[in-house]
Amino acid sequence: MSVAVDRAAATLERHAARQRLREKIFAGATFVAAALVLLLLGGVVVALVTAAWPAFSHFGFAFFTTSSWNPVTEKFGALAAIYGTVVTSVIAMLLAVPVSFWIAVFLTELAPAWLKRPVGVAIELLAAVPSIIYGIWGLFVLAPVLQHTVQPWLIDWVGPLPVIGKLFQGPPYGIGVFTAGVVLAIMIVPFISAVMRDVFETVPDVLKESGYGLGATTWEVIWKVVVPYSRTGMVGGIMLGLGRALGETMAVTFVIGNAHRISPSLLAPGTTISASIANEFTEAVGALHSSSLIALGVVLSLMSLTVIAAARFMLLRLDRRALSSV
Amino acid sequence: MSRRFRRKITNAVALGLSGIATAIGLFFLCAILWTLLKHGLAGMSARLFTASTPVAGADGGLLNAIYGSVVMTLIGILIGAPIGLLAGTYLAEYGRGTKLSAVIRFVNDVLLSAPSIIIGLFVYQILVVPMGHFSAIAGAVALAIIAIPVIVRTTEDMLNLVPQGMKDASTAMGAYPWRTITSVLYPAARSGLVTGLLLSVARISGETAPLLFTVINNQFWSTNLNDQMANLPYVIYQFAGSPYKNWQELAWSGALLITLTILALSILARFAVSATSGSKR
Numbered sequence: 001m002s003v004a005v006d007r008a009a010a011t012l013e014r015h016a017a018r019q020r021l022r023e024k025i026f027a028g029a030t031f032v033a034a035a036l037v038l039l040l041l042g043g044v045v046v047a048l049v050t051a052a053w054p055a056f057s058h059f060g061f062a063f064f065t066t067s068s069w070n071p072v073t074e075k076f077g078a079l080a081a082i083y084g085t086v087v088t089s090v091i092a093m094l095l096a097v098p099v100s101f102w103i104a105v106f107l108t109e110l111a112p113a114w115l116k117r118p119v120g121v122a123i124e125l126l127a128a129v130p131s132i133i134y135g136i137w138g139l140f141v142l143a144p145v146l147q148h149t150v151q152p153w154l155i156d157w158v159g160p161l162p163v164i165g166k167l168f169q170g171p172p173y174g175i176g177v178f179t180a181g182v183v184l185a186i187m188i189v190p191f192i193s194a195v196m197r198d199v200f201e202t203v204p205d206v207l208k209e210s211g212y213g214l215g216a217t218t219w220e221v222i223w224k225v226v227v228p229y230s231r232t233g234m235v236g237g238i239m240l241g242l243g244r245a246l247g248e249t250m251a252v253t254f255v256i257g258n259a260h261r262i263s264p265s266l267l268a269p270g271t272t273i274s275a276s277i278a279n280e281f282t283e284a285v286g287a288l289h290s291s292s293l294i295a296l297g298v299v300l301s302l303m304s305l306t307v308i309a310a311a312r313f314m315l316l317r318l319d320r321r322a323l324s325s326v
Numbered sequence: 327m328s329r330r331f332r333r334k335i336t337n338a339v340a341l342g343l344s345g346i347a348t349a350i351g352l353f354f355l356c357a358i359l360w361t362l363l364k365h366g367l368a369g370m371s372a373r374l375f376t377a378s379t380p381v382a383g384a385d386g387g388l389l390n391a392i393y394g395s396v397v398m399t400l401i402g403i404l405i406g407a408p409i410g411l412l413a414g415t416y417l418a419e420y421g422r423g424t425k426l427s428a429v430i431r432f433v434n435d436v437l438l439s440a441p442s443i444i445i446g447l448f449v450y451q452i453l454v455v456p457m458g459h460f461s462a463i464a465g466a467v468a469l470a471i472i473a474i475p476v477i478v479r480t481t482e483d484m485l486n487l488v489p490q491g492m493k494d495a496s497t498a499m500g501a502y503p504w505r506t507i508t509s510v511l512y513p514a515a516r517s518g519l520v521t522g523l524l525l526s527v528a529r530i531s532g533e534t535a536p537l538l539f540t541v542i543n544n545q546f547w548s549t550n551l552n553d554q555m556a557n558l559p560y561v562i563y564q565f566a567g568s569p570y571k572n573w574q575e576l577a578w579s580g581a582l583l584i585t586l587t588i589l590a591l592s593i594l595a596r597f598a599v600s601a602t603s604g605s606k607r
Binding site for chain 2: 019020022023025026027029030031032033034035036037038040041043044047048050051098099100101102103105106107109110111119121122123124125126128129130131132133134135136137139140141186189190193217218219220222223240243244246247248249250253254274277278281282294297300301304305308309311312313316
């Protein structure tokens with residue numbers, strides 16, 4: 001009798017031990033995977049900084065303040081690429097933010113129910129199109145159109161103006177900093193508007209209804225209730241879009257012209273950090289050239305990861321489930 | 327002008343602008359799709375799927391590039407999915423509410439938006455340099471690193487949607503957490519998890535920048551994972567910028583193929599998620 005009980009207890013104990021072991025293994029595996037995500041970011045930073053070190057130590061601080069980029073004499077300065085990255089992103093944001101705002105307004109406050117979903121999905125699909133498609137479309141369709149219509153107009157009408165005119169002088173190349181900014185804008189509009197829509201939808205209906213109850217027009221409710229309520233989220237969405245524009249590679253590489261120089265005119269060819277890396281990395285012969293390109297990558301990581309981290313921090317306050325599109 | 331009239335005008339102008347902005351957004355979607363169809367359909371033929379990429383001036387197709395893209399995307403997902411799934415499980419279950427998981431969640435969200443070219447440089451440093459040559463494996467790893475944050479994010483969100491009662495019921499029957507997770511949570515969230523996978527496939531199948539320094543390209547048919555391999559994004563990049571008419575045509579056809587695949591995957595993912603969670607989107 002007691003032998004049978006002992007045996008049963010032993011079986012049970014073995015079973016429980018096996019369960020505990022499996023539990024340990026599974027829990028351990030999930031922890032390792034989660035830690036891997038953390039290590040990934042650290043690994044990226046360490047690997048890039050290590051590889052960029054020769055360039056940083058060779059050029060010192062001058063790497064950030066000079067714009068000559070000459071593989072033959074092995075003189076490398078990041079200024080032209082940084083300038084191009086910043087300027088294309090600024091152009092993109094100037095064009096994209098207002099349009100995105102209005103699209104988000106349309107989607108949340110204005111569109112009739114039957115139109116909301118299809119238009120929303122269409123905008124999200126536009127965000128899913130890979131960047132290389134924007135690049136090739138920008139090169140073959142947008143650049144010629146800009147070259148023959150928008151750019152001559154800018155040169156004729158804005159070019160002669162004082163100060164700002166300097167930005168729009170010279171021949172209309174078609175490809176260049178300006179065109180890259182426009183392509184970037186088209187690329188990030190769906191992205192920013194999707195985030196803004198999600199943010200707008202977190203505004204409680206009661207708040208909006210009290211606005212309407214006081215006799216406010218739709219626009220007044222949007223500007224005085226919806227916008228103030230969702231300000232942090234909006235800024236977060238905009239900065240997420242900026243992070244994207246800063247690091248975008250393929251869409252820009254096709255249309256920027258890849259010239260390592262800082263021209264006063266926005267219509268002239270230029271380069272960005274990502275475009276320089278994409279163009280030259282596999283063809284870099286000298287060790288210093290590769291190292292300098294990776295150093296550009298470090299600069300880019302610093303810029304975009306800072307912006308993205310700030311954006312994510314602002315979006316943290318929102319319920320994650322509300323942000324389905326990012 | 328009365329105050330009331332001015333308010334009405336402002337309202338009309340504002341709302342009109344929002345309609346115009348939306349029309350602009352939709353216009354670009356249509357413009358891009360139309361260009362892709364116009365240029366891409368011309369090259370759509372059986373040859374596209376039966377012949378490898380040609381030398382300049384000769385005829386050819388995209389067979390090797392399509393094969394390479396499919397293989398690298400699949401390997402990328404095979405590497406990324408288990409890691410993403412487990413990490414997402416940690417965030418939603420074992421690590422729920424801890425400081426560490428809050429940090430990991432934040433880092434994951436940052437990685438989700440990190441520039442893909444940086445990932446390309448990273449994989450170049452950790453794989454291509456030690457191995458001494460470009461390879462399809464390195465490309466697949468780069469794609470996996472881009473897929474992981476997407477999968478982590480959707481896994482966590484989807485597991486959080488499972489009602490607490492189901493977990494409690496399983497625990498009450500004496501199940502260990504791993505049993506509850508694998509036998510209750512995963513099946514309950516299955517279509518959401520599939521959505522995450524579809525979205526990550528859509529995300530990585532068009533990625534170009536991370537492949538530039540990891541696999542590059544291969545003019546010829548190759549199934550060797552330890553060697554350079556052709557892939558659609560690189561072929562599009564290379565051929566679109568070339569002066570040859572037939573290369574450009576192949577680039578457009580490839581662009582059309584990729585875009586249609588990604589749009590189809592994105593739409594499919596949307597259906598999969600609305601079928602279960604009953605959410606709006």
